[in-house]
Amino acid sequence: MLQLFVLLLCGGILVSGVLAVTLKSVLAATVSAGLASLFAAVCYVLLGAPDVAMTEASIGSGLSTLLFLYAIRKTRGSDGDD
Amino acid sequence: MAESILLAAAALVFLGVLLGATRLVLGPTVIDRVAAVDMLTVMSISMISLYALVAGRLIYLDAALVYGVLSFLAVIAVARFLERGL
Numbered sequence: 001m002l003q004l005f006v007l008l009l010c011g012g013i014l015v016s017g018v019l020a021v022t023l024k025s026v027l028a029a030t031v032s033a034g035l036a037s038l039f040a041a042v043c044y045v046l047l048g049a050p051d052v053a054m055t056e057a058s059i060g061s062g063l064s065t066l067l068f069l070y071a072i073r074k075t076r077g078s079d080g081d082d
Numbered sequence: 083m084a085e086s087i088l089l090a091a092a093a094l095v096f097l098g099v100l101l102g103a104t105r106l107v108l109g110p111t112v113i114d115r116v117a118a119v120d121m122l123t124v125m126s127i128s129m130i131s132l133y134a135l136v137a138g139r140l141i142y143l144d145a146a147l148v149y150g151v152l153s154f155l156a157v158i159a160v161a162r163f164l165e166r167g168l
Contacts, residue, residue, distance in 0.1 A: 042126045050145040062155040069163045
């Protein structure tokens with residue numbers, strides 16, 4: 001049962017990563033990258049490492065999304081698309 | 083009794099994850115995807131809480147707590163970004 005859940009979460013990480021690479025919109029790709037680290041945090045909890053999951057949730061899902069958005073805002077040219 | 087309630091809760095969480103992932107993959111606009119990510123965050127928190135109950139380890143609830151405190155940050159950031167505020 002636990003292995004099934006971990007496998008499902010790993011499938012979620014894979015789908016999120018593929019979406020982050022293939023999506024045309026930069027903003028949607030950023031959101032998908034945050035989702036990959038969200039699934040990774042739940043995976044860490046299921047594997048018995050809640051402290052690693054806390055760090056992953058705060059840095060991967062919160063801070064890096066914020067940083068990516070800030071970078072997109074700073075580097076967008078005149079022909080930028082959402 | 084408690085066993086069947088836990089099983090029903092797990093089934094509901096699984097259904098929620100499935101629906102949220104469907105909206106994330108299909109979602110035509112960015113706002114759909116952001117809403118799907120927010121829903122998947124709530125589903126993850128409930129999944130961690132359920133697993134803390136099943137495994138009998140209350141330390142896992144701390145991870146769910148930190149996750150609940152910090153999970154709104156990404157959605158707020160994307161919302162500010164869409165409103166040209168960030």
